[in-house]
Amino acid sequence: MSKNKTDIGRRQFFKTGAIAIGSLAIVGAASNYLKANKKNNIPDTNTLRPPGAIDEETFVSECIKCGLCVQICPIQAIKLADIDAGLDYGTPYIEVRSQACDFSCDSLQCVETCPTAVLDFQQFKREGEKAIEKYDKEMAGKQMDKNYNPFKVQIIAMKEHVKMGVAKLNTSTCLAYQGKGFSGTVRDAGFDGVNRSPYTTDRKATPVVDKKYSSDICDICVKECPIGEKAIVMEVQTDGTKKPKVLDGCTGCGVCVMVCPTEEPSIIVEPIKA
Ligand code: SF4
Ligand code: SF4
Ligand code: SF4
Structure with missing residues (x-):
């Protein structure tokens, strides 16, 4: 082999090597960036993945960002993360102070459609199936309850099984903990969140600002919780006063956060970080 050819071969070898090392460095840097980014992208308080989300890492890598969950939600609770949002770009999230999941769809449509x-x-x-089986067993041999609605039994069980996060009270700002009540609308005019309160008869999602409250001791989070007494109750204290207490059945839906009347919500939802 001529010296010239050997030199060219050597130069090519070093050039290819340099490109390879450079590429590895870029891949390494990108992967470090993604790792760091991923760390930052764990949902913040009050910012949750939609119901039924699998573990965060798999969720981020396997969600195809199709937006079907966004489109099907009747109350537009789900948004797709912006490029500058804390969550991975294009993946869905619910920011509960702005619009909580109040289970308006009654059948976890976002989950079903994914x-x-x-x-x-x-x-x-x-x-849902287990709940119907249990109900049928309990009713075996008895006269059928005329109000029995298997669909209702099923959806209650499904909703109660949701675990997006867990609500936590800030006892230093919660009005009930200060012995205070609340009268008026819970959010400022212009707030566009809606809520399908479990206490309305027509079960329509109505604007949060359309509802006026009046209570000697604030219990709005408890009243508006779509899960009810399995999730949050007014607990009687030894001095006879009542204060809200979050229980194991809390689904992290965030309705309590959305309707809390203090400027900074006195109840927050911490996401479940699988
Ligand atoms: S479960 Fe909640 S977030 Fe999902 S579609 Fe229904 S109302 Fe919307
Ligand atoms: S439906 Fe929502 S969660 Fe499922 S893949 Fe599409 S964007 Fe992702
Ligand atoms: S306490 Fe009720 S309203 Fe608040 S997050 Fe839990 S389930 Fe939802």
């Missing part, structure tokens, strides 16, 4: 099962419907389906 084509990749990163919102896992099977777990809810199983819970």
Whole structure:
């Protein structure tokens, strides 16, 4: 082999090597960036993944950002993360202070519609079926309750099985903990969140600002919780006063956060970080 050819070969070898090392450095830097980014992208307080989200890492890598969950939600609770949002770009999230999931759709439509099962419907389906089986067993041989509605039994079980996060009270700002009541509308005019209160008869999602409250001791979070006494109650204290207490059945839906009348909500939802 001529010296010239050897030199060219050597130069090519070093050039290819340099490109390879450079590429590895870029890949390494990108992967470090993604890792750091991923760390930052764990949902913040009051910012949750939709119901049924699988573990965060798999969720982010397998969600195809199709937006079907966004489109199907009747109250537009779900948004797709912006490029500058804390969450991974294009993945869905719910910011509960702005618009909580009040289970308006009654059937976890976002979960059911997800084509990749990163919102896992099977777990809810199983819970619904189990609840119907349990009810049927309890009713065996008895006269059928004329109000029996298997669909209702199923959806209650499905909703109760949701675990987006857990509500936490800030006892230093919560009005009930200060012995205070509340009268008026809970959010400023212009707030566009809606809520399908469990206490209305027509079960329509109405604007939060359309409802006026009046209570000697604030209990709005308890009243508006779509899950009810399995999730949050007014607990009688030894001195006879009542204060809200979050229980294990809390789904992290965030309705309590959305309707809390203090400027900074005195109840927050911490996301479940799987
Ligand atoms: S479960 Fe909640 S977030 Fe999902 S579609 Fe229904 S109302 Fe919207
Ligand atoms: S429907 Fe499923 S895959 Fe599509 S954006 Fe929502 S979570 Fe992601
Ligand atoms: S306490 Fe009720 S309203 Fe608040 S997050 Fe839990 S389930 Fe939702």
